[in-house]
Amino acid sequence: MDAVRQIACLIFPDVMSLDVVGPLQVFASANAERQRQGLPAAYTLRLLAAEAGPVATSAGLRLHADQAWREVDARELDTLLIPGGLGVDAQRADLALLAWLHGAETQVRRLGSICSGALILAAAGVLDGRPATTHWADTDELQRCHPAVVVQGNRLHTYDPRNRDGDAHVFTSAGVTAGIDLALALVEADLGRAIALAVARRLVMFLRRPGGQTQFSTLLAPETARLPRLGALLDWLPGNLGGDLSLPALAERACLAPRTLSRLFVQELGMSPGRYVERLRVEAARALLQDAQMSIATIARLTGFGHPENLRRTFHKHLAVSPQEYAERFG
Incomplete structure (x- = not known):
């Protein structure tokens, strides 16, 4: 010493x-x-x-x-x-x-x-x-x-x-x-x-958030009451992450033209529908990894990533750590 x-x-x-x-x-x-x-x-x-x-x-x-x-x-x-x-x-x-x-x-x-x-x-x-x-x-x-x-x-x-x-x-x-x-x-x-x-x-803390991890949650939940044309869709999305959330499918769900839906997302949320869905899926995967009750393959399937490799690439892009590393630190 x-x-x-x-x-x-x-x-x-x-x-x-x-x-x-x-x-x-x-x-x-x-x-x-x-x-x-x-x-x-x-x-x-x-x-x-x-x-x-x-x-x-x-x-x-x-x-x-x-x-x-x-x-x-x-x-x-x-x-x-x-x-x-x-x-x-x-x-x-x-x-x-x-x-x-x-x-x-x-x-x-x-x-x-x-x-x-x-x-x-x-x-x-x-x-x-x-x-x-x-x-x-x-x-x-x-x-x-x-x-x-x-x-x-x-x-x-x-x-x-x-x-x-x-x-x-x-x-x-x-x-x-x-x-x-x-x-x-x-x-x-x-x-x-x-x-x-x-x-x-x-100190009742996690050990330890890596320095490269993002500063805050990748997605802050919007106040859907203030988004009348998107509110119903945004409320529906978190419970349906494993399904088809392509732009055409979302537009049909919202009863809007795909171009109109894209314009509203950018105008109200500052990002495209695809980007929003990706971030929402990452947030859901984070919660499941912290719960530590499921395998990474199961989490990838439930959150719409399909294959664990897709989850790994997207997780690393948003959080600068792999799902496995995240689970070890926070699970």
């Missing part, structure tokens, strides 16, 4: 409290799990701010900074995390902070962000040429303001200890709870899967 690792998190006025306490609780819980096994703590936790003392979060709660970031020798830190929140814009305009972060990048083992904290790292110039994600509502701004960043908006985090599908040194994560997924991945890399799994169980 290496020396105790220093985990630091920046805080600032109007920071998102969960971006801070969620990931830090993962590291604290890892310490607790080790202590249950008679092992020493693996981490010490520090909060850094412009000045030591209380800092008001966007929730109105106050967190207490242990030290001013400008007084910290970044070489003492193992991991430095930058959260997001309503106060991000003021921080990304703080030239002294950005210079400190730019210098810290070469001195810490790991530098990461949670949620819109990626905008601060990008402003510091440490994300150029690297894959990065952030909260889905901020990905366009990240790309527009920092074109040198390789924005990958539809994933949970960009940490990969093997440097294959991400970066082991500088990384980012998506909105709020994705920071907890990131912290679990860091703990697993440091202490092994058994400790990370114990932490996830203690």
Whole structure:
């Protein structure tokens, strides 16, 4: 076991409290799990701010900074995390902070962000040429303001200890709870899967959503009452995924011309009927895989994919994992 690792998190006025306490609780819980096994703590936790003392979060709660970031020798830190929140814009305009972060990048083992904290790292110039994600509502701004960043908006985090599908040194994560997924991945890399799994169980979480998984459900159920010409069809679809859901069949069911149906789907839902059906089938397959009561072949048949290979290809396209991997993690 290496020396105790220093985990630091920046805080600032109007920071998102969960971006801070969620990931830090993962590291604290890892310490607790080790202590249950008679092992020493693996981490010490520090909060850094412009000045030591209380800092008001966007929730109105106050967190207490242990030290001013400008007084910290970044070489003492193992991991430095930058959260997001309503106060991000003021921080990304703080030239002294950005210079400190730019210098810290070469001195810490790991530098990461949670949620819109990626905008601060990008402003510091440490994300150029690297894959990065952030909260889905901020990905366009990240790309527009920092074109040198390789924005990958539809994933949970960009940490990969093997440097294959991400970066082991500088990384980012998506909105709020994705920071907890990131912290679990860091703990697993440091202490092994058994400790990370114990932490996830203690926190009543899944272990672990892979970094490449999409940020949110691929399909949010529309309010069919607001779609009078499509409502009956949309209500009928989830219970009939194994049948013929081709455009002609759907048009006949809706008593509309195929061209009219396609136009209404794009106008009201922002996608074609075929795309909507595909996503609905993926959602149904996800639910059945989590239930863990059926084989993948049966799930493929019931959800209209027919063959397991069709399910695998479509699942990977939407969720960046195979049905088997998804079942192992969430079943």
